[in-house]
Amino acid sequence: MNRLLTTVVGTVVESWQELRVHRGRVVLSLVGVTIAVASLAVVVGFGALAERVTAAFNEQYGGRPATYQVTGSSSAAGDGTGAAAAADADALDRELRAGAERYRVRFATEASFTQRPVQFPDGVTLAQGVTVDPAYAEMHRVRIDDGSWFTEDDRERLAPALVVNQAFLDRLGSPDVVTHPVVRLPGTPDVTAVVIGRYASSEYDTEPMFYQLADSVATANAVASPDDGSQRLFEVWVPEHDGKAVAQRIASDAERALGPGWTVDATRSDAAGSVDGDPLGALRWVIAGVAVLVLVLGGLGLLNVSLVSVRQRIREIGIRRGVGATAGRIFVAVLLENVLGTLVAGGVGVMIGAAVLGNGTVRGLITNGVDVGGAPFPVEAALIGVGSALLVGALAGFLPAIVAVRVKVIDAIRY
Known part of the structure; x- marks a missing residue:
């Protein structure tokens, strides 16, 4: 166990030292990743804010899931004006309030x-x-x-x-x-x-x-x-799983209590009940497509620089193999160089994205002044940004690590 822990710590320290030695190369290779992660964080953050704004607008006008509107009409109400119509409206209101209290609608x-x-x-x-x-x-x-x-x-x-x-x-x-x-x-x-x-x-x-x-x-x-x-x-406003039944009971009880000639209906008014499937599904797919495209472009840039870098370090890697470094140690070290570097780049990219979306003017343009609640910068955008940076580092470092493992001592002499 101690040996395993020592190996892991030693490999991480060794990879970090390599990053420090090759600062210029690292900065060059990670600029693209930083930009890609920042773009990804902004895109995902924008999507999350847009979803929250859309939900907030829907709930402002239609109510929270599940909101039901209960309305009624009487065949004896005539043109709906005058004292008789007002009395009918008051009677309906009393019955609906009594029904809501009866079924413990909060x-x-x-x-x-x-x-x-x-x-x-x-x-x-x-x-x-x-x-x-x-x-x-x-x-x-x-x-x-x-x-x-x-x-x-x-x-x-x-x-x-x-x-x-x-x-x-x-x-x-x-x-x-x-x-x-x-x-x-x-x-x-x-x-x-x-x-x-x-x-x-x-x-x-x-x-x-x-x-x-x-x-x-x-x-x-x-x-x-x-x-x-x-x-x-x-x-x-009732629970979604049995809200329809509760609303219909309130309506039917009121209709029965008011007597012949009355029709009372319950209709769901919130956006979730009026749209089939996910009302924000199209937006999520568009955002996901843009995010994947940004991520792929950043990963390809890092892969190119990493491959060139490994080929330029053939002599260094061959010497390390000559003094006893195992293939596994070389593989993990090269892989970790990319992962550690992209982790730092991901953190910087997320901070840039947070600064952009945290700007009052930008946020105001997205939310249009609507109170969407939650953190100023969506947590999911930060997690996706850092996670994608680690994923890009691992994928972009895998092929260069394979190339590094195949380097032989004789290659270092010939280089």
């Missing part, structure tokens, strides 16, 4: 799009909004940049709470959310609401938008209008 929310007139300093504007429950933020990855999101206590506010985007605040004169600025919502009667938070939004969201809390004073006089195609929606 995340359930109203998610109805609406329009409300808002009195800004420069005039009244019809702003787009969404009526939600506190669970909506977790279900749709809503990130709060300033202030806070809704809590159950906010339902009882005499001044109803709103969470708005930056464009909404800009129209108010850019007040600090901490001061809880107020805004008038004209209606019957007028409502004075208080802004409690600002959610993260894209730079392209230039129109004022807001979230308002369901079952609160803010929604007392706000009914979804059929004229703009809006509809009162209810969503549940």
